[in-house]
Amino acid sequence: MTETATPQGTTSADSTAVRYDRGEDGIVVLTLDDPTAGANTMNDLYKDSMHAAVDRLYAEADSVTGVVITSAKKTFFAGGNLKNMLKAGPEDAQSVFEMAEGIKADLRRLETFEKPVVAAINGAALGGGLEICLACNHRIVVDDPKVDLGLPEVTLGLLPGGGGVTRVVRMLGIQSGLMDVLLTGTRFKPAAAKEKGLVDELVATREELVPAAKDWIEAHKDDADAAKNPWDREKYKMPGGSPSSPALAGFLPAFPSMLRQQTKGALYPAPRAILATAIEGAQVDFDTASRIESRYLAGLITGSNSKNMIQAFFFDLSAINSGARRPKDVEKFTATKVGVLGAGMMGAGIAYSCARAGMEVVLKDVQQEAAEKGKAYSEKILAKAVERGKMDEQKSAEILDRITPTTEPNDLKGCDLVIEAVFEDPSLKHKVFAEIQDVVNADALLCSNTSTLPITGLAEGVSRPEDFIGLHFFSPVDKMPLVEIIRGEKTSDKAVAHAVDVVLAMRKTPIVVNDSRGFYTSRVIGTMVNEGLAMLGEGVHPMSVERAATQAGYPVGTLQLSDELNMELMAKIAKATREAEGDAYVEHPGTNVVDTMIEAGRPGRLRGAGFYEYDENGKRQGLWKGLAELFPSNPEPADIEDLKDRYLVVEALETAKCFEEGVIESAAEANIGSIMGIGYPALTGGTVQYMQNFDPSTGSGQAARITERGLKGFVARAQQLAEKYGDRFTPTPRLVEMAEKGESFPA
Numbered sequence: 001m002t003e004t005a006t007p008q009g010t011t012s013a014d015s016t017a018v019r020y021d022r023g024e025d026g027i028v029v030l031t032l033d034d035p036t037a038g039a040n041t042m043n044d045l046y047k048d049s050m051h052a053a054v055d056r057l058y059a060e061a062d063s064v065t066g067v068v069i070t071s072a073k074k075t076f077f078a079g080g081n082l083k084n085m086l087k088a089g090p091e092d093a094q095s096v097f098e099m100a101e102g103i104k105a106d107l108r109r110l111e112t113f114e115k116p117v118v119a120a121i122n123g124a125a126l127g128g129g130l131e132i133c134l135a136c137n138h139r140i141v142v143d144d145p146k147v148d149l150g151l152p153e154v155t156l157g158l159l160p161g162g163g164g165v166t167r168v169v170r171m172l173g174i175q176s177g178l179m180d181v182l183l184t185g186t187r188f189k190p191a192a193a194k195e196k197g198l199v200d201e202l203v204a205t206r207e208e209l210v211p212a213a214k215d216w217i218e219a220h221k222d223d224a225d226a227a228k229n230p231w232d233r234e235k236y237k238m239p240g241g242s243p244s245s246p247a248l249a250g251f252l253p254a255f256p257s258m259l260r261q262q263t264k265g266a267l268y269p270a271p272r273a274i275l276a277t278a279i280e281g282a283q284v285d286f287d288t289a290s291r292i293e294s295r296y297l298a299g300l301i302t303g304s305n306s307k308n309m310i311q312a313f314f315f316d317l318s319a320i321n322s323g324a325r326r327p328k329d330v331e332k333f334t335a336t337k338v339g340v341l342g343a344g345m346m347g348a349g350i351a352y353s354c355a356r357a358g359m360e361v362v363l364k365d366v367q368q369e370a371a372e373k374g375k376a377y378s379e380k381i382l383a384k385a386v387e388r389g390k391m392d393e394q395k396s397a398e399i400l401d402r403i404t405p406t407t408e409p410n411d412l413k414g415c416d417l418v419i420e421a422v423f424e425d426p427s428l429k430h431k432v433f434a435e436i437q438d439v440v441n442a443d444a445l446l447c448s449n450t451s452t453l454p455i456t457g458l459a460e461g462v463s464r465p466e467d468f469i470g471l472h473f474f475s476p477v478d479k480m481p482l483v484e485i486i487r488g489e490k491t492s493d494k495a496v497a498h499a500v501d502v503v504l505a506m507r508k509t510p511i512v513v514n515d516s517r518g519f520y521t522s523r524v525i526g527t528m529v530n531e532g533l534a535m536l537g538e539g540v541h542p543m544s545v546e547r548a549a550t551q552a553g554y555p556v557g558t559l560q561l562s563d564e565l566n567m568e569l570m571a572k573i574a575k576a577t578r579e580a581e582g583d584a585y586v587e588h589p590g591t592n593v594v595d596t597m598i599e600a601g602r603p604g605r606l607r608g609a610g611f612y613e614y615d616e617n618g619k620r621q622g623l624w625k626g627l628a629e630l631f632p633s634n635p636e637p638a639d640i641e642d643l644k645d646r647y648l649v650v651e652a653l654e655t656a657k658c659f660e661e662g663v664i665e666s667a668a669e670a671n672i673g674s675i676m677g678i679g680y681p682a683l684t685g686g687t688v689q690y691m692q693n694f695d696p697s698t699g700s701g702q703a704a705r706i707t708e709r710g711l712k713g714f715v716a717r718a719q720q721l722a723e724k725y726g727d728r729f730t731p732t733p734r735l736v737e738m739a740e741k742g743e744s745f746p747a
Contacts, residue, residue, distance in 0.1 A: 015035075016035075016045070016049040016052070017032065017033065017034040017035070017036075017040065017043075017045045017046040017049040017050075018030050018031070018032060018033075018046070018049040018050050018052070018053045019031040019033055019072075020053050020056060022060070022063075022064065025065060025214065025218075026063060026064055026065030026066070027064075027065050027066050027067070027068060027214050027217055028057060028060075028064055028066070028067045028068070029067075029068045029069075029070065029210065030053055030067060030068070030069045030070075031070055031071065031072050032046075032069065032070070032071040032072065032073070032076070032077055032132075033071065033072035033073065034046060034073075038073070039073055039074075039075055039077075039078040040071060040073055040075070040076075040077045040078055040129075041077075041078050041079060041080065041081045041128070042079065042080045042081055042103055042128045042162070043081045043084070047099075047102060047103055047106075050103075050106050050107075051102075051106050054106045054109050054110055054113075057110070057113060058109070058113070061113070061114060061115070064115050065115060065217060065218075065221050066115045066116040066117065066118065066214075066217030066218075066221060067110070067113065067115060067116070067117040067118070067217075068117075068118050068119075068120050068210055068213040068214060068217070069117065069118070069119050069120065069132065069133075069136060070119075070120040070121075070122060070209060070210055070213075071121075071122055071123065073123065074123050075123040075124040075125075075129070076121050076122055076123045076124060076125040076129050076133075077125055077128060077129030077132055078124075078126070078127075078128075078129060079126055079127030079128035079129055080127060080128050080158075080161075080162070082156075082310050082314055082315075085158075085301050085306065085307070085310060086307055086310060086311065088301050088302050089302055090302045090303075091302075092302055093298045093299065093302045094298075096297070096298040096301050096302060097294050097295060097297075097298040100161050100162070100293075100294040100297050100298065101290075101291065101294050103162060104162060104163050104290055104294070107131070107132065107135040107162065107163055108135070108163070108286075108287070108290070110135055110136075111135040111136070111137075111229060111232070112228075112232065113227065114227055115217075115221070115227055116137050116138065116216070116217050116220050116221065116223075116226045116227045117135075117136045117137050117138075117227070118136055118137065118138045118139070118140060118213040118216055118217060119132065119133035119136040119138070119139045119140065119213075120140055120209035120210050120212070120213040121133060121139060121140065121141035121142065121147070121149070121199070121209070122142055122206050122209055123142075123147055124146075124147055124148045124149070125141075125147075125148075125149050126148060126149065126150055126151070126152055126187065127151060127152060127153055127160065127162075127164075128162045130149055130150060130151055130160075130164065130198070131151070131160060131162035131163050131164045131167070132162070133149075133199070134163060134164065134167040134168070134171070134198075135163060135167070135229075137226060137227060137228070137229060138200050138201070138213075138216050138220075138226075139198070139199040139200050139201070140199070140200065140201040140202070140203060140209060140212050140213055140216070141190045141193065141194075141199045141201075141202060141203075141209075142190065142202075142203055142204075142205065142206050142208075142209060143190045143191065143202040143203065143204055144190065144206075145189055145190075147189065147190055148187040148188070148189065149187070149188050149189075149190065149193040149198060149199065150181070150185065150186050150187040150188050150193075150198075151164045151168065151181055151182060151185065152185035152186075152187060153185065153270070154182065154183060154184070154185040154270045154271060154274060155185040155309070155313060156270075156306060156309045156310050156313055156314060157268070157269065157270045157300060157303075157305045157306035157307075157308065157309035157310065157683070158270055158297070158300050158301065158306050158310075159182075159270055159273050159274045159277060159293070159296060159297055159300060160182065160274075161293055161294060161296075161297030161300075161301075163290060163293070164182070164293075165177075165182060165274060165277045165278055165281065165293050166277075166281050166286065166289045166290050166293050167229075167231075168181050168182060169182075169238070169278045169281060169282050170229075170230070170231040170236075170238060170282075170286070171197060171198075171230070171231075171239075172196070172197060172239060173238060173239035173240030173241075174238070174240060174241075174242075174243070174248060174278055174279065174282055175240050175248070175251070176239070176240065177278065178255070178274070178275065178278055180196065181196070181198070182274050182278065183259070183262075183271055183274055183275070190202055201216070231286060232286070238282060242282055242283065243279055243282050243283050244283065252279065255275055255279075256275070259271055259272065259275055264550035264551070264555075266550065266551055266552065266553040266681065266683060267551075267553075267683070267698070268305070268553075268683050269299075269300060269303060269305050269306075270300055270305070270306070273296040273297075273299065273300055274296075276296060277289075277292055277293050277296045280292050281293060304693055304695040304697075304698065305683050307685070307693060308683065308684055308685025308686075308689050308690070308693055309682060309683065309685055311671070311685050311689050311693075312671045312672065312675060312682070312685040312686050312689055313682070315668070316667070316668035316669075316671045316672050316686070317509065317668075317672055319668050319747075320509055320510065320511065320668055320669060320672055321504070321509060323500060323504065324668070325500070325510075325511070325512045325666055325668075325669060326496070326497050326500040326501075327493035327494075327496050327497045330493060330494050330497035330498070332501055333445070333497070333498035333501040333502070334501070334505065335354075335359050335416055335417040335445070335501075335502055335505065336359060336360060336416060337359065337360040337361075337362070337414050337415045337416060337417070338354045338359045338360070338361050338362070338415060338416075338417040338418065338419060339361075339362045339364060339412035339415040339417070339418045339419070339436060339440060340354070340361060340362070340363050340364065340418075340419050340420075340421060341364050341418065341419070341420040341421060341422060341432045341433075341436070342364075342365060342420065342421040342422040342423075342432070343363050343364070343365040343370050343371045343373065343374025343375075343405065344365075344370075344374070344421065344422075345377075345475065345476070346421040346449055346473060346475060346477060347363065347365075347374055347419075347421035347422075347449075348363070348373075348374035348375070348377035348378065349377065349473070349475070349476055349477025349478050350419050350421055350449065350473060350477050351363045351374060351375070351377075351378060351403055352377060352378040352381055352399075352403075352477070352478050353477055353478060353506045353508070354419075354506065355378060355399045355400070355402040355403050356399055356506075357505045357506045357507065358402075358505075359402065359417070359505075360402050360404075361402055361403045361404065362404050362406055362411050362412050362415065363375060363403055363404065363405045363406070364405075364406050364407065364408075364409070364411070364412065364436075365405075365407065366407060367407065368405065368406070368407050371405030371406055371407060372405045374405060375400070375403045375405045378399070378400060378403055379400055381478055382396040382399060382400060383396070409435045409436050409439050410439055412436050412439050412440050413439050413440070414440075414441065415436075415439075415440040415441060415444055416440075416441045416443070416444050416445070417444060417445050417447070417502060418433075418436060418440055418444055418445070418446050418447060419447045419448075419449060419471060420432055420433060420446075420447065420448045420449060421449040421473075424450060424451070424452065424453055426453060426457060426458060426461075429448060429450075429453075429458055429461060430458070430460075430461030431461075433446065433461050433462050434461065434462075437462055437463060437464070443467065444467070445467055445469070445495060445498050445499065445502070446462055446464065446467050446468045446469070447468075447469055447470070447471040447499065447502075448468070448469075448470050448471070449470075449471050449472065449473050450470055450472060450486075451472055451518075451519075451521075451522045452517060452518050452519070452522050452573055452576075454488075454515050454516065454517055455468070455469065455470040455486045455487070455488035455491070455515045456488040456489040456490070456515050458470075458488075459488045459489075459490060459491070465488065465490040465491070466490050466491065466492040466494075466495065467492070467494075467495050468488060468490070468491060468495070469485065469486065469487065469488065469491050469495045469496065469499050470484070470485065470486030470487075470488070470515070470519070471483055471484075471485060471486075471499060471502075471503070472484035472485075472486060472519060472521065472522075474521075474677055480676075480677075481508055481509050481676050482508065482509050482511065482521075482672070482673065482676035482677040483503045483506075483508045483509070483510050483511075484510075484511055484513060484519055484520065484521050484673065484677060485499045485500065485503065485510050485511065485512045485513070486513055486514070486515055486519050487512065487513070487514050487515060488515050489515060496512060500512065509672060509676060511664075511666075511669035511672060511673040511677075512666075512669065513658075513663055513664050513669070513673075514662055514663050514664070514665075516658075516661065516663045517576075517577060517580060518573075518577075519663065520655075520658055520663055520664045520669075520670070520673055521673055521674070521677040521678050523654060523658065523663070524651050524654045524655055524658070524674060524678060524680075524687065525651070525677075525678035525679075526573075527650045527651055527653075527654045527728075528554075528558065528647050528650060528651050528678075529558055529561060529562055529565070529570070529590070530588045530589075530590035530591070531558070531590065531646050531647055531650045532545050532549060532557070532558025532559065532561075532562070532590070532647070533558065533559075533562065533589075533590030533591075533593040533594060534588065534589040534590040534593070535548075535558075535638070535643060535646070536559070536593055536627075536631050537589055537590065537592060537593045537631060538589075538634075539631070539632060539633055539634035540633070540634070540638045540643065541633040541634075541637070541638070542559060542611065542623050542627050542631070542633075543623065544637065544638050544640065544643065545557065545558055545559055545643070546558065546559055546560065547640075548638075548640055548643035548644050548646075548647065549644075549647055551640070551644060552644035552645075552647050552648055552681055553681025553682065553683045553684065554647065554679050554680075554681055555679045556679070558647075559610075559611035559612070559623070560611070560612065560620070562594075562604065562610065562611060563604040563605045563610035563611055563612055563620075564604070564605055565604070566603060566604040566605070566606050567594045567597050567598055567603040567604050567610065568598060568603045568604070570594050571594055571595065571598060574591055574594070586728075588728070589726075593631070596630055596631075597610065597611070597630075600626070600630060602624065602626075605618060605620070609624070610624070611623060611624060611627065612624060642721070642724070642725075645717060645721065646721060646725065646729075648680075648681070648684065648690060649714070649717060649718050649721055649729060650728065650729065651674065651678075651680060651687055652687045652688075652690050652691050652714065653718060653728075653729065653731060653732075653735075655670050655674065655687040655688060655691075656691070656731070656732060656734075656735045656745075657732060658670070659745060659746075660732060660734050660735075665746060666746060666747065667688040667689075667692075667744075667745040667746060667747050668747060670686060670687055670688045670745070671685060671686025671687065671688050671689050672686060673686075674686045674687040688745050690714070691711055691714045691745075692710055692711055692714075692744060692745065693709075693710060694709060694710055694711065694713040694714035694717065695709060695713075696708070696709065696713050696717070706720070710739075711735075711738060711739040711742075711743075711744075712739045712740075714739070715731050715735060715736055715739040718730070718731045719731065
C-alpha cells in the first residue's frame with residue numbers, strides 16, 4: 001500500500017516530493033518525485049516532504065526493516081535550488097544557515113535511523129543528490145555511462161553544504177577527499193565512483209536497483225553496524241589521520257600554498273572555504289563539523305562570487321547549450337560528410353572533432369604529406385585516450401577511419417558541410433572555396449574558420465553567400481569548448497541554425513555574433529592584451545604586469561599571452577585595423593611596445609624569443625632580462641588593484657560597445673564567450689555579469705571608495721580609471737544612461 005508523508009500527515013501523492021511506500025517485507029521505499037518540476041531539487045517542498053517522511057519512519061520504526069531511497073525522475077536528484085541562491089544577499093546569511101541546518105538535520109536523522117538505509121541511484125546524483133546518498137549506509141548505482149556522480153559545487157562558487165564536505169572527509173580522509181573530490185568538483189562515472197569509494201555496488205539495469213537494495217537490507221537487517229556509517233561506529237579512525245596526526249600535520253601547511261598555486265593567486269572564495277571547512281571539521285565531532293560547514297556555505301551563498309558563477313555556468317551555459325539563440329522554425333541539420341580545407345593545426349583539430357561526432361571527414365591540403373600529417377594529429381589524440389583507458393581500440397579505429405586525407409577537390413563530392421581552415425588571407429580563402437563549391441552538395445553549409453577577417457567580405461568569394469558563415473574555433477580545437485559563429489550581411493537564418501546544430505553535434509558551446517572586424521572575442525581580448533603592454537610601457541615591472549592578470553583570475557599573464565599570440569601577427573592585425581578605420585583609428589599605447597619588441601628581434605615564442613626566454617625545445621624559461629633596459633621600471637610599485645581592474649574593466653567596456661554596435665546581442669553569450677573563449681576570469685561570471693553585479697567590496701584603495709553596486713558602481717570605477725589612465729576607460733554615454741536608469745543588457 002502506498003501512502004504519502006507530508007507535514008500534515010497522510011494525504012494525496014501530488015502534495016509531496018517524497019513518496020512513502022512500505023511493503024509487506026517491512027522495507028520502506030522513499031521515492032523522490034517533485035510534482036512541480038522536471039527534476040528534484042532542495043526546495044521548500046522537498047524540505048517539508050523529507051521532514052515528514054523521516055518523522056513517519058521514526059514513528060513506525062518497530063515495523064520497519066530498512067529504507068530504500070530512489071527517484072522517479074530521469075536524474076536521481078539535481079541538488080540545491082540555484083534560483084533561490086541568486087536572490088540571497090548578505091542580510092540573509094542567518095536564514096541561509098538555518099535552512100542548511102534544517103535540511104541536514106533530517107538527513108542526519110535518516111543516517112542515524114536504527115535500520116539500514118540504502119540509496120538506489122537511478123540517474124545523475126550531483127551536489128545535493130550525492131549528499132543524500134552519502135547519508136545512506138549503502139549506495140547502489142546503475143552502471144550507465146550517462147550517469148554522473150560528484151560534488152561539483154566548487155565550479156559554481158559554492159561548497160557541498162548538505163553534509164558533503166563533512167562526510168567525504170570522514171569517508172576518504174582529508175587529503176583524498178579534498179584533492180580528488182571536493183576541490184576539483186570531479187564528476188565520476190559509476191565505475192570510477194565505486195573505485196573511489198563514493199558508491200558501494202553497481203547493477204546493470206535500473207530495474208535491478210530497488211531489488212538489489214532490498215536484498216542488501218535483508219542480508220544485513222540483523223547487523224547493528226550496517227545501520228551505521230563508519231564515522232558513527234566505535235573505534236572509528238579517519239583515513240589518513242586527523243589534522244593532529246603527526247604524518248598529516250606535517251603535510252597540512254602545504255595545502256594553502258597548493259591551493260594558491262592552483263588558482264594562481266586569484267581570490268576564489270569557494271576553494272578556500274572548502275579547505276577551511278574540511279580541516280576545521282575534521283578536528284571536531286560530526287554535528288559541530290556540520291555546523292561549521294553550514295556557516296561557510298552561508299557566506300558563499302550570500303556573497304557575489306557564487307552568484308556570478310551560478311549565472312554563467314548554470315543559467316547562461318544551459319541556455320546556450322539548449323539552443324536558445326538558434327533561429328526558430330528551421331529544421332534540425334545533421335551533417336554526415338564534411339570537407340575540411342587545410343590540414344594545419346586548426347584544420348587537423350576540426351577534422352578530429354567532426355570525426356568524433358560521427359561525421360565522415362575529407363581532410364584536404366595542397367600536399368598529400370600535409371594531409372596525412374593532419375590525420376596523424378587525430379591518431380595521436382586517440383592513442384592517448386586508449387592509453388589512459390578513456391576509449392577502447394575499436395572506438396578509436398572507427399573515429400580514425402572516418403578521416404580521409406587528400407589533395408583532390410573531387411573527393412569532397414557529397415559533402416553537406418565545408419569548414420575552411422587555411423591561413424588568414426582573404427585571397428587564399430577565396431581560392432580554396434572556388435575549387436570545391438561546385439563539387440560539394442548544392443545546399444552545403446559553407447564555413448570559414450577565421451578569428452578576425454570580416455565574414456561579409458569573405459562571402460564575396462562564393463556563389464551562395466546566404467549559405468556562408470564564420471566558425472571561429474579556438475586552439476587547440478580538441479580541448480577548447482567554445483565556437484564563435486559569425487553571421488555575415490547575407491547569411492541566412494537557416495545557415496545560422498545549421499551552424500549551431502553542427503557545433504552542438506561536436507559537443508562544443510556555440511555563441512552567435514554579427515560580423516565586424518575581430519568579431520566579439522578577438523576584439524575584446526585585444527583590449528586586455530594591449531592594456532598589459534601599455535602597463536609595461538608605463539614602467540610597471542613586468543612581473544607585476546603578469547601577476548596582476550593571474551591574481552585577477554586570468555589563466556596566464558599578458559606578456560606570456562603576447563608571446564603565444566605572436567607580436568608580428570598582432571602588428572599585422574593593428575595595421576589592417578588602422579587601414580580599415582582610417583581617421584577614426586586611435587593608436588593604443590600598447591602598440592609601441594609591440595613595435596619595440598619586433599625591432600629587438602623578439603616577436604614571440606614562434607621565433608624562440610619574446611618577453612620570455614625559451615630553450616631549444618620552445619620551453620619557457622623566464623622573463624627576458626633585457627626588458628629592464630627596453631622598458632625601465634618605475635621606482636615605486638604600481639597599485640595592484642588598479643592593474644587588476646584595468647584588465648577587467650577595459651574588456652567589459654569593449655563588450656558594452658559590442659552591444660551598442662550590434663556585434664553581440666545576448667548577455668549569456670557575452671559571458672560564456674568571454675570566459676570560455678578568451679579567459680575572462682570565471683569568478684566574475686563573464687564581462688556582462690561583472691558589470692551588472694559589480695561589487696566594490698572586493699576591491700581596495702581607490703576602488704573601495706565606490707559605494708554603488710551593480711552597473712552604477714562599474715561606471716563609477718571606469719570613470720576613476722579614466723581619470724588616471726586615459727580616455728579608453730571612459731564609459732560610453734549609452735552605458736552611463738543604462739546605469740542611471742537601472743537598465744540591464746538583454747539576456
